[in-house]
Amino acid sequence: MKEILEKKLESNEHYSTEQINWLLDHIGDPDPIIRDQLVYASFCHLFLDEIISKDQAQQLFEQSQQRQLLSQDSLTRSFASLLYALIIAIDEDHPHYQNFLTNSQLQILFEQALDIFTFENDWRGYDENLGWIHAGAHGADFLLAATCHQAFPADKFEQAWQALIDCCLKQNSTFSAGEETRLAQIPVYLILNQKVSASTLATWMEQLDVPNQEPVEYFRWLNIQRFLSSIYFQLKSHQALAPEVEQAIEKQIRLY
Structure with a gap:
């Protein structure tokens, strides 16, 4: 066969x-x-x-x-x-x-x-x-x-976002093969396709509260940082990085 x-x-x-x-x-x-x-x-x-x-x-x-x-x-x-x-x-x-x-x-x-x-x-x-x-x-x-x-369904976009966050936080080590880039494409295309507003995405980002004190927590926090950074650069490359999203990402990264 x-x-x-x-x-x-x-x-x-x-x-x-x-x-x-x-x-x-x-x-x-x-x-x-x-x-x-x-x-x-x-x-x-x-x-x-x-x-x-x-x-x-x-x-x-x-x-x-x-x-x-x-x-x-x-x-x-x-x-x-x-x-x-x-x-x-x-x-x-x-x-x-x-x-x-x-x-x-x-x-x-x-x-x-x-x-x-x-x-x-x-x-x-x-x-x-x-x-x-x-x-x-x-x-x-x-x-x-x-x-x-x-x-x-439009009412499940936030659930999709949460699935991405949960994926980052399930890891016991940092991503090894560019997974954060593929994950980031989802919110990026929600923005590009005008399915989610920049203010909504920024709000989701602002709600993140990721501890990083223990080693495993630190690896998971790094995954979130890489995920957010990938969203930042992908949106920027499409000239679609809204100020509120940029500020929300920078705030999350500056927190640590």
């Missing part, structure tokens, strides 16, 4: 149900070549090159939910997050698949995205044998796609 699917990446051939199921079976394969270069690449090929039909896309989504991929091992959870980020983005923007998900299916994905860091306990970025695990970054990609979708 591996060889067949590798060849399909170079063509626009139809994928059978058996082949799509094999991809789902191996979404968390411990071999990074299979997991990254074959399975995830195949999912991108299926959607971005319009290989898969809308009916097949529905079946793929339903199968993924039935398998409870987000409740499996670290690699499966992490790469299921990437798959769901892709699916949400495709539903939002791709003309061939736009609105292929039902509203109830979207709401399921939104809730899963909001909870993605609640149950995660493996924060490794890169492993010498397994390659990229990166559950923190992939979870951020999932939540970013969810909050950018037009159907994401």
Whole structure:
């Protein structure tokens, strides 16, 4: 099957149900070549090159939910997050698949995205044998796609912000692979897409009260500092850094 699917990446051939199921079976394969270069690449090929039909896309989504991929091992959870980020983005923007998900299916994905860091306990970025695990970054990609979708409930933006803070504060060490940059993209795009006002974001930042006396607390505080700094520089690069957000970030950093 591996060889067949590798060849399909170079063509626009139809994928059978058996082949799509094999991809789902191996979404968390411990071999990074299979997991990254074959399975995830195949999912991108299926959607971005319009290989898969809308009916097949529905079946793929339903199968993924039935398998409870987000409740499996670290690699499966992490790469299921990437798959769901892709699916949400495709539903939002791709003309061939736009609105292929039902509203109830979207709401399921939104809730899963909001909870993605609640149950995660493996924060490794890169492993010498397994390659990229990166559950923190992939979870951020999932939540970013969810909050950018037009159907994401406006009354849950603050919950998304809190999920990011909780992620930073769950760590027992500092982020090791740029996770803070991926996390920061979520509030940045809430601002850029005018879904949250600068004053609202500034208020959320002003409410932060992070201790840093004990070693573990200090690592978590550093993660918050890096997260806020990334928001600062990303907004600045987009020329969207409002004075109240700038002041709120500077105040948090000056506090220590």
